[in-house]
Amino acid sequence: MDFKLTEEQELIRANMREFCQKYVDPIAVEIDENSRYPAEIIAKLAEMDWMGMPYPQEYGGAGLDYLTYTMVIEELSRSCAATGFTLSCHIGLASGPIYNFGTEEQKQKYLTPLCKGEHIGAFALTEPGAGTDVGAGSTTAVLDGNEYILNGTKTFTSNGPVADTFVVFAVTDKTQRANKAMSAFIVSKDAPGFKVGEHFYKMGIRASQTSEIILKDCRIPKENLLGKEGQGFKIAMQTLDNGRIGVAAQAVGIAQAALDESIKYSKERIQFGKPISKNQALQWMMADMATDISAAQFLTYNAAYLKDQGAPYTKEAAMAKVFAAEMASRHASKAVQIHGGYGYIKGFKVERLMRDAKITEIYEGTSEAQRMVIAGNILR
Amino acid sequence: MLNIIACFKWVIDHEDIKINPETHELVLDRAGYRISDYDRFAIEEAVALTEQYGGSTTAVTVGLPAAKKSLKDALARGPEKAIFINDPAFHNLEPSQTAAILAQSISNQEYDLIICGEGSGDLYAQQVGPRLAEHLNIPCASFVRKITIEGRELIAERRVDEGIEVISMPLPALVTVLPEINSPRVPGLKDTLSAAKKPVVEITASDLGQTFASCLETVEIKATTMERNCEKFGAEKDELKRFIDVLCRAGVVD
Ligand SMILES: Cc1cc2nc3c(=O)[nH]c(=O)nc-3n(C[C@H](O)[C@H](O)[C@H](O)COP(=O)(O)OP(=O)(O)OC[C@H]3O[C@@H](n4cnc5c(N)ncnc54)[C@H](O)[C@@H]3O)c2cc1C
Numbered sequence: 001m002d003f004k005l006t007e008e009q010e011l012i013r014a015n016m017r018e019f020c021q022k023y024v025d026p027i028a029v030e031i032d033e034n035s036r037y038p039a040e041i042i043a044k045l046a047e048m049d050w051m052g053m054p055y056p057q058e059y060g061g062a063g064l065d066y067l068t069y070t071m072v073i074e075e076l077s078r079s080c081a082a083t084g085f086t087l088s089c090h091i092g093l094a095s096g097p098i099y100n101f102g103t104e105e106q107k108q109k110y111l112t113p114l115c116k117g118e119h120i121g122a123f124a125l126t127e128p129g130a131g132t133d134v135g136a137g138s139t140t141a142v143l144d145g146n147e148y149i150l151n152g153t154k155t156f157t158s159n160g161p162v163a164d165t166f167v168v169f170a171v172t173d174k175t176q177r178a179n180k181a182m183s184a185f186i187v188s189k190d191a192p193g194f195k196v197g198e199h200f201y202k203m204g205i206r207a208s209q210t211s212e213i214i215l216k217d218c219r220i221p222k223e224n225l226l227g228k229e230g231q232g233f234k235i236a237m238q239t240l241d242n243g244r245i246g247v248a249a250q251a252v253g254i255a256q257a258a259l260d261e262s263i264k265y266s267k268e269r270i271q272f273g274k275p276i277s278k279n280q281a282l283q284w285m286m287a288d289m290a291t292d293i294s295a296a297q298f299l300t301y302n303a304a305y306l307k308d309q310g311a312p313y314t315k316e317a318a319m320a321k322v323f324a325a326e327m328a329s330r331h332a333s334k335a336v337q338i339h340g341g342y343g344y345i346k347g348f349k350v351e352r353l354m355r356d357a358k359i360t361e362i363y364e365g366t367s368e369a370q371r372m373v374i375a376g377n378i379l380r
Numbered sequence: 381m382l383n384i385i386a387c388f389k390w391v392i393d394h395e396d397i398k399i400n401p402e403t404h405e406l407v408l409d410r411a412g413y414r415i416s417d418y419d420r421f422a423i424e425e426a427v428a429l430t431e432q433y434g435g436s437t438t439a440v441t442v443g444l445p446a447a448k449k450s451l452k453d454a455l456a457r458g459p460e461k462a463i464f465i466n467d468p469a470f471h472n473l474e475p476s477q478t479a480a481i482l483a484q485s486i487s488n489q490e491y492d493l494i495i496c497g498e499g500s501g502d503l504y505a506q507q508v509g510p511r512l513a514e515h516l517n518i519p520c521a522s523f524v525r526k527i528t529i530e531g532r533e534l535i536a537e538r539r540v541d542e543g544i545e546v547i548s549m550p551l552p553a554l555v556t557v558l559p560e561i562n563s564p565r566v567p568g569l570k571d572t573l574s575a576a577k578k579p580v581v582e583i584t585a586s587d588l589g590q591t592f593a594s595c596l597e598t599v600e601i602k603a604t605t606m607e608r609n610c611e612k613f614g615a616e617k618d619e620l621k622r623f624i625d626v627l628c629r630a631g632v633v634d
Binding site: 015023047062273 | 414449452453456566567568569570571572573576608610
């Protein structure tokens with residue numbers, strides 16, 4: 001067992017930190033305030049080869065291991081969780097299934113521009129009537145000659161308003177049980193009958209763009225079926241398994257930022273003639289924060305490490321996600337507490353962190369859904 | 381075509397320095413290291429000049445063997461190769477030693493220009509650049525904020541107390557640069573991954589065939605700290621008197 005980062009991992013993490021200081025920190029407040037897509041950061045991420053990190057160089061990626069990728073998402077989220085999620089959604093949720101289940105032609109055509117950052121990816125699984133209950137989806141896909149015709153509405157599609165390539169899930173065989181009824185498709189934003197709805201106005205990760213996707217007799221080439229018919233549920237679950245490692249990393253980054261801010265502020269703020277950090281009540285909050293962050297980090301890196309080794313990691317990814325998400329929410333709230341009234345004011349980073357942390361308990365499977373996955377694994 | 385040598389130092393990350401509140405000693409046991417901030421501008425300037433005028437950059441550092449970690453970082457920032465002058469004896473080198481070691485190591489290299497940071501991020505003695513130029517017997521301009529090359533002439537804008545001085549000097553030459561000279565690029569992911577493949581020449585103390593004696597002795601290094609007593613004073617006459625009393629009692633004035 002080796003807990004030591006390699007020289008390369010340390011360097012890559014430091015590079016991302018430097019990237020954040022130069023390009024992300026200066027606009028993080030503004031993009032949150034205006035719920036604006038940070039196109040300029042994404043363009044820089046593309047220019048510096050971060051958009052396809054964990055995929056092979058032959059597809060325009062950088063061939064990085066998933067563990068290092070996890071650290072990069074953590075570091076980016078420490079500056080801006082919305083940007084961190086935009087990237088992890090693009091890499092994990094959208095590019096992931098194309099890399100894992102796509103044919104060589106699909107990879108050349110869709111994965112390569114995603115890895116190069118020329119295209120942005122999105123993952124459209126959730127529907128108004130099918131959230132945690134993925135199998136309740138009512139979007140359909142019917143084969144008509146050389147094309148599939150898709151009908152239905154997807155909701156909460158992250159990157160929806162800005163994406164070029166969508167991985168969309170639809171029922172192809174109603175007669176089958178939920179886990180065999182769905183198939184996955186690659187849908188281009190230019191497909192006839194494809195429409196992006198309004199961008200949702202959110203509580204947190206406001207710079208991440210979220211919308212509905214409306215499919216009305218949307219025609220896509222038959223070759224855009226991802227994997228085989230009936231494999232959709234499996235593709236969705238496997239994609240969420242690795243996506244969850246990204247959300248866990250995002251949560252760790254948010255919590256680390258909450259701790260960074262708390263340490264800085266509590267040493268500077270004077271009450272009763274001394275820095276508030278001298279009070280044991282606040283010291284214990286920060287000690288708990290530091291401890292939980294380390295624990296969440298180990299769980300997250302462990303899940304990523306198992307994935308790199310080709311070992312099963314579904315349970316570990318769910319554990320990392322639920323633990324990291326809940327601790328990030330708890331501690332972001334504590335960080336606001338440590339800042340007192342100032343923490344409640346717009347422009348103080350902890351206020352944003354508290355709003356951003358909450359989503360990590362909800363998307364890519366709620367905390368309850370993670371516990372169902374863990375329980376399912378340990379009680380099997 | 382310019383052959384440029386960019387010198388850099390691997391220093392303790394100042395954000396990691398803790399202070400023992402009782403003894404005021406620096407606690408460094410968990411400190412990380414980084415390329416001295418000032419030297420990042422030197423590396424960037426070298427790389428930018430070779431991009432503009434053609435040529436290549438060699439990054440050079442002197443230090444302990446542990447400074448090997450700095451090489452990939454430096455090479456990810458654009459230089460084509462690195463020279464790593466290291467020895468377990470190179471502990472706490474002072475500027476005169478560093479300059480002499482650099483001079484000895486560089487003397488057989490081809491170069492048109494040597495760029496150093498204005499000072500190091502730890503000692504900030506601002507001596508290595510000028511001393512190195514002296515050893516190599518080449519002209520030197522310190523505190524440079526803009527470099528232009530015209531044929532075999534280098535035109536440097538220097539920031540001096542009274543304003544800006546513009547000077548020209550023949551190549552080969554040495555400059556030390558100010559942070560305002562450029563904005564160092566952030567290495568991309570592939571720059572970092574390919575840095576490991578770039579050539580590194582290692583030079584050790586025995587290769588240099590001489591020893592480099594120090595002329596200074598560091599007795600101790602202690603941190604300054606700011607402590608607040610949170611005494612408040614008004615602007616009235618009595619209060620001012622009390623203010624002075626407190627200062628006298630604290631031994632700040634007498
Ligand atoms: C900002 C944002 C971005 C998102 N991005 C995407 C995206 O890119 N792609 C995508 O496909 N989806 C995305 N989602 C959707 C997200 O994954 C779902 O919101 C989430 O899975 C929960 O589904 P739901 O909202 O329908 O809640 P519901 O499923 O209705 O859940 C409501 C509550 O009931 C609980 N619950 C439900 N079923 C059970 C059960 N069996 N046992 C115990 N408790 C249960 C839940 O845990 C939750 O507390 C996003 C959502 C948001 C808010």
